[in-house]
Amino acid sequence: MGGLNLEVFKFGMYLMFPIGIMFYFGTNLDQRFTVPDFWPKPENANKVPFDRDEIHEELERLRARRLYLREKRLANEGQQQGQQQQNNNSNE
Numbered sequence: 001m002g003g004l005n006l007e008v009f010k011f012g013m014y015l016m017f018p019i020g021i022m023f024y025f026g027t028n029l030d031q032r033f034t035v036p037d038f039w040p041k042p043e044n045a046n047k048v049p050f051d052r053d054e055i056h057e058e059l060e061r062l063r064a065r066r067l068y069l070r071e072k073r074l075a076n077e078g079q080q081q082g083q084q085q086q087n088n089n090s091n092e
Helices: 002-027 028-034 052-091
Strands: none
Touching: none
C-alpha cells in the first residue's frame, strides 16, 4: 500500500483537477465567446410606450399599417382573380 503520502496526493488531485479545469476554461469567457453586434442597439430596439399619447400614436401606426397591408392584399387577390378569369375566357 502507498501510505499517507499517496492519500494526500490523491486528495490534492481530486481537489486541484476540477479547480484547474474551471480556471483554465472559465477565464476570459467574454473575450472568447462574444459575438459582436449580437444584441440590438437601444435606438434600434422596440420601445414600449408608457404615456397615454405614445400608446395612442402606436395604436394609430399599427392600425394604418394593418389597413395598408389589407389594401395591398386585396389588390393582389383582385389581380389574381382577374388573371384567372382571363385565362378561363381564353381557354373556352
